Amino acid sequence: MINLVSVFGGLLGIAALGGSLRFNWWRPAKEGIPVLMYHKIGIPEPQSRQKPLWVNPERFNWQMEFLKNQGYMSITFADLASGKLPSKPVLITFDDGYLNQYTDAFPIMQRHGMKGVYYLVADAIGKDNYWHDPKQEPRVALMGLDEIREMRRLGHEFGSHALSHRRLAALPFQEARHEIEGSKKKLEDLLGERMVSFAFPYGNGEDVPELVKTSFDAGYGWVIGIHAGIWDPKKEKSVIKRAYIRGDDWKIDFSLQLRSGRSRV
Ligand SMILES: [Zn+2]
Incomplete structure (x- = not known):
């Protein structure tokens, strides 16, 4: 007769091994400020090939509740500049300005x-994600000035994501510089x-020292990339790492992301 206990024990062992390969729980917590990166909050169209970039609103609600229950307080770069920081700060960032963020x-x-x-x-406010191949991601509306102004009144902050969402490292330098400097000027004129x-x-460009320098020289105090990790604000003039919160992240992923800026091996 098959020994059911040993079969069950074996299955448990396999499940535990699978779990430890999938999650990087063994990575030590990093010092610094976690910077979360979101894109779209909502339910993707069935034909979307970018589903991990969409976070279900219920899950997002759970994540915000989790942050609060863990004692995290969200901050903006204006808060950082003022120097008054809570004991457990977190930056919650959203790319591209989708209307579903509003x-x-x-x-x-x-x-x-x-x-x-x-x-x-900057060139796409009130328009849509025209930079995506529609076969990869159907068109998604972007916020207009009314939505942006309403959120600003309530303490949310806006930053530049260039003029036209192109890969800056692939552009001639003068054009890349125009994307960095021109978007700053345009957004400042629009938002005051x-x-x-x-x-x-x-x-794209975060690994090109010339483009990083151009961004700081343009007058931005903080420059943000997408490499996974926890931001160490003591490292001056470095590109800020973020934790990419995926739509298919589990709850355990979220707590690992806060600890080390990544949850997957
Ligand atoms: Zn983007």
């Missing part, structure tokens, strides 16, 4: 007393306030 993320954040930093594509942070579209 319709789906913003009310949830308000409910939990959280504020975000949103990266706007200083843009203090810049996020490279696709993270």
